[in-house]
Amino acid sequence: RKEVEQDPGPFNVPEGATVAFNCTYSNSASQSFFWYRQDCRKEPKLLMSVYSSGNEDGRFTAQLNRASQYISLLIRDSKLSDSATYLCVVNMNTGFQKLVFGTGTRLLVSP
Amino acid sequence: DADVTQTPRNRITKTGKRIMLECSQTKGHDRMYWYRQDPGLGLRLIYYSFDVKDINKGEISDGYSVSRQAQAKFSLSLESAIPNQTALYFCATSGAGGGTDTQYFGPGTRLTVL
Numbered sequence: 001r002k003e004v005e006q007d008p009g010p011f012n013v014p015e016g017a018t019v020a021f022n023c024t025y026s027n028s029a030s031q032s033f034f035w036y037r038q039d040c041r042k043e044p045k046l047l048m049s050v051y052s053s054g055n056e057d058g059r060f061t062a063q064l065n066r067a068s069q070y071i072s073l074l075i076r077d078s079k080l081s082d083s084a085t086y087l088c089v090v091n092m093n094t095g096f097q098k099l100v101f102g103t104g105t106r107l108l109v110s111p
Numbered sequence: 112d113a114d115v116t117q118t119p120r121n122r123i124t125k126t127g128k129r130i131m132l133e134c135s136q137t138k139g140h141d142r143m144y145w146y147r148q149d150p151g152l153g154l155r156l157i158y159y160s161f162d163v164k165d166i167n168k169g170e171i172s173d174g175y176s177v178s179r180q181a182q183a184k185f186s187l188s189l190e191s192a193i194p195n196q197t198a199l200y201f202c203a204t205s206g207a208g209g210g211t212d213t214q215y216f217g218p219g220t221r222l223t224v225l
Contacts, residue, residue, distance in 0.1 A: 004153075034213075043201055043216035044154070087153070099214060101154040
């Protein structure tokens with residue numbers, strides 16, 4: 001089983017749609033969770049951290065389910081500019097900040 | 112100006128050549144990392160350094176070496192490049208302490224080994 005698994009997509013949605021991505025992780029001791037965004041051939045950039053209670057940043061909502069070991073990202077009112085690959089990232093809590101990156105879920109928002 | 116810079120941005124080389132990729136940062140961070148990204152595999156950690164005197168292997172360090180010349184500089188070398196080292200290489204930095212520090216990435220170096 002991969003340490004961090006994501007559906008690669010692509011998810012094709014129209015502008016204004018709501019879309020959700022899920023990610024599962026294998027290490028139950030993991031403590032920190034993130035969503036990064038990566039545009040084509042560019043560097044990954046932090047989109048948001050994921051907290052136990054869930055958190056929201058504008059149109060983006062992240063949720064954590066420790067019992068089932070998955071995290072989710074919900075994007076409301078999709079914009080064309082949201083088209084990108086979304087990377088699920090987990091800190092495996094192995095004594096240093098070892099981040100394990102999922103392979104990413106590609107989102108395409110069309111007019 | 113970018114906080115994390117990488118040079119070169121693109122490089123094509125031949126099998127057996129020695130290659131150095133350089134990374135500089137102005138964020139004042141102690142921790143620096145080198146990753147490679149391959150299609151379908153995600154980012155994988157090659158080496159990481161917590162300060163100038165602390166360098167550690169990541170999950171795929173074979174065939175690579177690093178040098179931390181200063182707090183702000185971290186170089187990755189391929190002593191004898193081979194075609195399966197063709198990939199997109201990213202340098203990243205983070206502040207010290209805690210598992211929640213964000214990693215900031217450089218723009219990447221696209222390396223092709225023929």
